[in-house]
Amino acid sequence: MFRIVKKEVLAPNIYLMDVEAPRIAKHALPGQFLIVRADDDGERIPLTICDYDAESGIVQIVFQAIGADTHRMAKLETGDCFADMVGPLGRPSDLCEIPLEDLKKMKICFIAGGVGTAPVYCQLKWLKNNGVNVDCIQGARTKDIIILEDEMRAVSDLHICTDDGSYGIKGNVCVALEQLINEGKQFDRVVAIGPMIMMKFVCQLTKKLDIETIVSMNPIMVDGTGMCGACRLMVGGQVKFACVDGPEFDGHLVDFDQAMQRMKLYKNEETRLLLREQEGESHHGGCGNC
Amino acid sequence: MTMDMMKKVPVREQDPKVRAANFDEVCLGYNKEEAEAEAQRCLNCKRPFCVQGCPVSIDIPGFIAKVKEGDVEGAYNVISQSSALPAICGRVCPQESQCEGKCVRGIKGEAVSIGKLERYVADTAREMGIRPTVTAEKKGKKVAVIGSGPAGLTCAGDLARMGYDVTIFEALHKAGGVLVYGIPEFRLPKDAVVEKEIENVKALGVKIETDVVIGKSVTIDGLMKDEGYDAVFIGSGAGLPRFMNIPGEQAMGVFSANEYLTRSNLMKAFREDSRTPIMRAKKAVVVGGGNVAMDAARTALRLGAEVHIVYRRSEAELPARKEEVEHAKQEGIIFDLLTNPVEIHADENGWVKGITCIRMELGEPDASGRRSPVPVEGSEFYIECDAVIMSLGTSPNPLISSTTEGLDINRRKCIVADEANGQTSKPGVFAGGDAVTGAATVILAMGAGKAAAKGIDEYLSNQ
Numbered sequence: 018m019f020r021i022v023k024k025e026v027l028a029p030n031i032y033l034m035d036v037e038a039p040r041i042a043k044h045a046l047p048g049q050f051l052i053v054r055a056d057d058d059g060e061r062i063p064l065t066i067c068d069y070d071a072e073s074g075i076v077q078i079v080f081q082a083i084g085a086d087t088h089r090m091a092k093l094e095t096g097d098c099f100a101d102m103v104g105p106l107g108r109p110s111d112l113c114e115i116p117l118e119d120l121k122k123m124k125i126c127f128i129a130g131g132v133g134t135a136p137v138y139c140q141l142k143w144l145k146n147n148g149v150n151v152d153c154i155q156g157a158r159t160k161d162i163i164i165l166e167d168e169m170r171a172v173s174d175l176h177i178c179t180d181d182g183s184y185g186i187k188g189n190v191c192v193a194l195e196q197l198i199n200e201g202k203q204f205d206r207v208v209a210i211g212p213m214i215m216m217k218f219v220c221q222l223t224k225k226l227d228i229e230t231i232v233s234m235n236p237i238m239v240d241g242t243g244m245c246g247a248c249r250l251m252v253g254g255q256v257k258f259a260c261v262d263g264p265e266f267d268g269h270l271v272d273f274d275q276a277m278q279r280m281k282l283y284k285n286e287e288t289r290l291l292l293r294e295q296e297g298e299s300h301h302g303g304c305g306n307c
Numbered sequence: 308m309t310m311d312m313m314k315k316v317p318v319r320e321q322d323p324k325v326r327a328a329n330f331d332e333v334c335l336g337y338n339k340e341e342a343e344a345e346a347q348r349c350l351n352c353k354r355p356f357c358v359q360g361c362p363v364s365i366d367i368p369g370f371i372a373k374v375k376e377g378d379v380e381g382a383y384n385v386i387s388q389s390s391a392l393p394a395i396c397g398r399v400c401p402q403e404s405q406c407e408g409k410c411v412r413g414i415k416g417e418a419v420s421i422g423k424l425e426r427y428v429a430d431t432a433r434e435m436g437i438r439p440t441v442t443a444e445k446k447g448k449k450v451a452v453i454g455s456g457p458a459g460l461t462c463a464g465d466l467a468r469m470g471y472d473v474t475i476f477e478a479l480h481k482a483g484g485v486l487v488y489g490i491p492e493f494r495l496p497k498d499a500v501v502e503k504e505i506e507n508v509k510a511l512g513v514k515i516e517t518d519v520v521i522g523k524s525v526t527i528d529g530l531m532k533d534e535g536y537d538a539v540f541i542g543s544g545a546g547l548p549r550f551m552n553i554p555g556e557q558a559m560g561v562f563s564a565n566e567y568l569t570r571s572n573l574m575k576a577f578r579e580d581s582r583t584p585i586m587r588a589k590k591a592v593v594v595g596g597g598n599v600a601m602d603a604a605r606t607a608l609r610l611g612a613e614v615h616i617v618y619r620r621s622e623a624e625l626p627a628r629k630e631e632v633e634h635a636k637q638e639g640i641i642f643d644l645l646t647n648p649v650e651i652h653a654d655e656n657g658w659v660k661g662i663t664c665i666r667m668e669l670g671e672p673d674a675s676g677r678r679s680p681v682p683v684e685g686s687e688f689y690i691e692c693d694a695v696i697m698s699l700g701t702s703p704n705p706l707i708s709s710t711t712e713g714l715d716i717n718r719r720k721c722i723v724a725d726e727a728n729g730q731t732s733k734p735g736v737f738a739g740g741d742a743v744t745g746a747a748t749v750i751l752a753m754g755a756g757k758a759a760a761k762g763i764d765e766y767l768s769n770q
Contacts, residue, residue: 040524054480060574060582061480085582101480103518239569242478242520243704244488246548246563256550261705275557278657282559286584 019053019099022075027164030082031132032091033067039074041066041104046113047140048233048265051076051104052241055089059100062086063238065136065210065264066105076102079135079164085290106241107264110140110208110231120149126197126204127153127173128190128219130211134164136233137210141172152176152202154193156215160184190215191222204228209268213280217273224269232268234259236276237283250276313416316345318423323637327608330492330577333634334398337420339377342427346374348412349419356409357421362754363461365389367406367421374424383432386425387439391464391508392457392753394433394500395486397426400750401628433503441511443470448767451476451536452513453521453707456484457749458542458740460508461756462763467511469764474536476519481573484544485741485749488573489565491602493609494631497572522706527714527736537770538735538763541722542756545741546704550697551594555651560586560659564595564603564698571606588612588694592662594648595698596620598748601631603696604640614640615690619647619667619680645669645680649687651695661691700746711736721745728762729755737763 023035041051050065068077082091093099112120125144129137134155144151153173157163160183169175177185178193186193190209198204207230209219216232223230236259239245243261250257253270257263310316319335320326326333337345349371357367366385373382386393402408402422410418448471452463455477463473481487486501495501509515521527521543530536548563550556567585570576574583591607593600596618604614616635618625621644625632636642645667654660666686669678703720715723715732722731722738729737739755741747 040519044524058575058582101518103478103480103520103524105523106520239566239574240479240488242523243547243706244544245566245569246550247566249550249557251557256552256556258547261547272557275657279557279559281657282586283584290582290584 019102021093021095021097021099024093024095027079028162030091031079031162031164032082033077033079034093035075035077036099036102037074038076038102038104041076041102042069042074043071045069045076045105046109047143048110048113048136049105049107050136050241050264051078051102051106052238053078053090053099054101055086055093056100059089060086061101061239061241062090063106063235063241065133065139065233065235067135067139068142069139079132081132084287085294088291088294103241107260108262110265112140112144112208117147117149120144120147123149123206124202124204125151125206125208126194126202127151128194128207128209128211128215129153129155129169130190130209130215131157131162132164133211133215133233134169137208138165138168138172140208141169145172150174152197152204154178154190154197156180156190156193156211189218191218194219194222198226206231208232213273213277216268217277220268220271220273230268231265232271233264234266234271234276235264236279310344312348315348315417315420316341318420323639326493327638330609332496333493336430337423337427339431342374342424343377345420345424346371349375350411352411356411357406357419360405360407360409361389362405362750363389363757365425370428371419371421371424374428379428379431379435380437382428383437386428389757390753391439391461391511392504393425394429394504395457395495396750396753397422397424397429398495398500399490399748401748403629405750438510439507441468441470443468445472446470446767448472448537449474449535450538450540450763450767451530451534452540452542453527454478454484454542454544454740454742455482455505455515456486456542456544456740456752458544458742458752458756458759459484459540460505461753462540462542462739462760463513464508464511465757465760466763467508467513469760471764471767473512474514474516476521477515477517478520478543479573480517482515482517488569489599489602491568491572491606492577493605494602520706522710527707527711527733531735537767538737540729540756540759540763541707541731541736541738541742542740542752543704543707543742545701545746547702548697549699549702551648551699553648553650555653555659556697558651558653558659559657560588560694561651562586562694562696564593564599564696565701567603567696568599568606571610577606577610585610586694588692590692591615591694591696592617592648592690592692593696593698594618595700596625596627597698597700597746598627598631599746600698601627601635603698605635605638607694607696608638608640612694615643615692616640617643617646617648617662617664617690619645620677621645621669624677643690647680647682648695659693659695661689662695663687663689701741703742703745707742719745724759725762726755727758728765729759730762730766735766737766
């Protein structure tokens with residue numbers, strides 16, 4: 018069983034959980050994800066892995082309660098179990114394959130947005146454990162929703178930015194990246210993980226700056242093992258499946274506009290389900306269509 | 308009861324108009340009287356060609372003789388010696404090209420309805436609470452079976468019967484593979500039939516661990532070295548859905564048949580209370596002519612769509628079972644044959660609004676002997692639609708082959724395995740089903756699972 022051994026609320030609606038999942042914990046590497054189902058009739062929800070410990074068999078996940086199923090997950094408490102947890106899925110980050118000596122010479126800047134901070138932490142920790150120091154920009158709308166700050170600081174040179182300037186650099190992650198470069202920092206690789214719109218703008222900027230950029234894509238998925246094809250993306254003019262070819266891709270080749278459009282596919286149905294669950298029988302739009 | 312011995316006892320079906328709006332099973336099957344009457348038609352041939360036509364070599368005249376006597380338990384035991392999944396095979400096997408295709412009755416009249424009789428025996432045995440039994444002594448050896456689809460279940464069932472300690476590893480949260488995610492409820496009921504047959508396999512002592520992706524959660528070498536498995540059978544099924552690479556294929560409303568069917572079958576999106584969304588199209592175009600295309604088309608129809616099947620060859624070349632094509636037609640699916648898509652069009656918000664197709668004609672036979680379709684120049688035409696479901700087959704999943712050293716794959720990236728015993732290039736590792744052949748049928752996968760069980764037994768007995 019996939020028992021929750023720790024639950025924390027990191028920010029409003031953002032949760033961290035430690036879960037017993039020994040097979041995943043034993044084989045996970047940075048960059049990979051897992052799929053979880055809250056209960057027996059739950060949706061299959063793909064989540065990136067925040068941390069793992071092969072010895073204790075514990076996997077750490079961080080998620081934001083947005084849809085009906087993530088809200089259900091948020092209701093689970095320490096001691097409760099997820100019905101299913103499968104992984105690790107997808108390919109590990111290619112950083113894991115670069116010889117350590119070369120890796121130590123690389124100047125990498127990570128960019129983390131929102132709950133994308135969790136998978137970035139996973140990579141930073143792995144790099145730190147292997148003696149690789151990197152910069153990291155962590156962005157959020159405002160100070161209150163910055164998550165895992167101490168943990169991130171412990172494993173990287175952390176630069177925080179907020180849109181409203183309530184903490185750190187004022188401005189979004191692109192502003193922060195330009196500022197770091199203007200201050201004389203040089204990067205030969207950027208790894209950006211966060212909302213698609215953030216990754217799109219980071220890629221536009223790094224293309225101009227001619228810095229290789231890796232992004233982690235989180236499209237709609239069903240099985241997550243290369244069977245259904247729901248997670249397909251156009252990368253460099255070719256169809257790629259995020260679940261088996263990714264989730265990490267060369268950000269300069271990803272067609273973000275199309276990927277963002279495809280995310281809207283089930284928006285109406287998802288919203289309807291969420292409203293039905295939150296408001297129960299009291300939810301009637303009055304138009305007769307819901 | 309008077310009957311024409313040249314013709315099959317007709318099987319009762321749901322009325323096409325009624326069933327087009329529900330997900331209940333189309334075919335209602337034989338009752339006792341009908342089954343025993345049909346059994347009378349079997350000539351009990353000395354050299355039964357039907358058995359040769361069966362990939363798992365069921366003693367067909369043997370079980371039909373028992374049906375004739377009204378001995379369902381006896382009939383079930385005869386079938387059980389060869390097949391662990393009779394209720395499934397009776398429903399989804401292409402009998403017309405296998406057992407029934409070889410039936411002597413078929414020369415002058417209609418073949419004996421072997422599939423429907425098999426189904427009758429399996430369903431009745433289940434209702435009577437009859438279960439297969441294991442009598443073999445424990446061998447003290449462990450076998451891992453990857454995938455709980457037809458190949459895996461068959462292999463596991465046979466090995467358990469021989470006395471091996473068998474564990475199936477399934478990637479999804481539910482066991483059954485294509486029987487659960489691929490084939491729709493109206494053709495193969497999940498709770499009443501598939502789940503019960505899986506329980507029968509478990510009753511033989513087979514363990515099933517879900518949520519394990521071999522190649523990711525653990526590798527084949529890990530299973531053999533760290534978890535003590537003496538042999539492994541790979542029955543992981545086919546893989547990634549193919550697309551046409553035509554313009555507009557990324558529009559919203561274009562799905563692979565695998566996705567569409569998985570949402571409906573595995574995640575139960577066809578039910579109002581399901582948490583999984585599915586697009587309920589007004590007018591859907593399904594591209595392809597195989598069984599999966601028929602399943603997707605008939606699912607879309609039941610979810611409220613007018614459905615067109617677009618297939619580039621003619622009716623004679625449709626790879627789907629004849630019965631499925633007939634059922635689809637009865638339900639009102641429109642067949643646009645000798646037609647091929649060239650472009651999908653989207654509206655300003657990115658949703659599918661139509662598809663341009665081109666007429667085809669059949670030219671010279673290709674390497675496979677089938678006449679290859681050639682586009683008729685200038686014959687493009689437009690079909691308005693809000694969904695396109697691509698059912699063009701699959702290409703092999705790389706998860707296992709890319710993480711298992713010493714496992715050879717062929718040009719098409721399928722795992723190379725000896726047809727006779729499933730042996731792969733890696734000692735102790737066997738394979739069968741779609742992972743080896745590319746997308747094929749349930750019964751061929753079962754046949755491969757059966758051959759591999761024998762191969763594994765021989766391998767482990769000689770160690």
